[in-house]
Amino acid sequence: MADAHQTIDAEVKSNDVVLFMKGTPQFPMCGFSGQVVQILNYLGVPYKGVNVLDDEGVRQGIKDYSNWPTIPQLYVKGEFVGGCDITREMFQSGELQQFFTEKGVPVKQGA
Amino acid sequence: MRERRKESLTRRREAATQGRHSPRAESRPGMSDTTPTMKSLIETRLSDAFAPVRLSVVDESHLHAGHAGWREGGETHFRLEVVSDAFAGKSRVERHRMVNAALQEAFDRGLHALAIKADAPAP
Numbered sequence: 508m509a510d511a512h513q514t515i516d517a518e519v520k521s522n523d524v525v526l527f528m529k530g531t532p533q534f535p536m537c538g539f540s541g542q543v544v545q546i547l548n549y550l551g552v553p554y555k556g557v558n559v560l561d562d563e564g565v566r567q568g569i570k571d572y573s574n575w576p577t578i579p580q581l582y583v584k585g586e587f588v589g590g591c592d593i594t595r596e597m598f599q600s601g602e603l604q605q606f607f608t609e610k611g612v613p614v615k616q617g618a
Numbered sequence: 619m620r621e622r623r624k625e626s627l628t629r630r631r632e633a634a635t636q637g638r639h640s641p642r643a644e645s646r647p648g649m650s651d652t653t654p655t656m657k658s659l660i661e662t663r664l665s666d667a668f669a670p671v672r673l674s675v676v677d678e679s680h681l682h683a684g685h686a687g688w689r690e691g692g693e694t695h696f697r698l699e700v701v702s703d704a705f706a707g708k709s710r711v712e713r714h715r716m717v718n719a720a721l722q723e724a725f726d727r728g729l730h731a732l733a734i735k736a737d738a739p740a741p
């Protein structure tokens with residue numbers, strides 16, 4: 508468990524934008540993960556997708572890491588942003604674009 | 619296989635209807651087959667925790683048939699909308715955490731996916 512926590516912590520801290528998801532950005536294995544992938548791709552934000560299905564420890568550990576019971580989970584500059592619903596709500600209201608910009612993460616112009 | 623699914627769907631629908639008419643039926647002692655449906659468990663926990671002015675809980679398990687987390691019998695994927703004064707001044711993450719915490723028992727019982735819309739009433 509400690510190992511999973513370290514793995515997760517390292518991913519969160521070494522990548523500006525990390526999405527813990529089921530499947531990969533190229534091939535999401537869950538509709539909720541797929542929605543967040545679509546939003547990030549649309550915004551042209553560089554991000555790392557971590558497939559929790561590859562590692563049972565990470566799959567469980569990520570739920571404890573942020574006290575959040577479901578996947579996907581989006582992290583920006585070490586900060587937990589939310590799951591699918593929150594990411595989508597923020598995207599639809601324009602807050603997500605603003606949030607990325609404030610965090611110094613480049614967003615595609617016009618997105 | 620398909621027929622059996624249909625049968626169990628019908629049974630679930632009946633159970634849900636009963637639940638609506640007597641939401642506390644599950645606590646009656648000595649009754650078998652009275653485990654609360656996941657939907658009624660979610661509704662009860664949210665009502666108790668937040669005294670919502672609006673609450674809608676929809677079982678969307680059938681939409682996820684056959685993929686990760688789904689299982690025969692359903693009751694794994696839900697969508698809920700809850701409006702309560704309890705969410706006033708809370709961030710999105712805080713609101714979702716409040717809902718998730720209130721539904722710990724549902725997650726323990728196999729709730730797999732939960733789409734949440736949690737808001738304070740419009741001023």
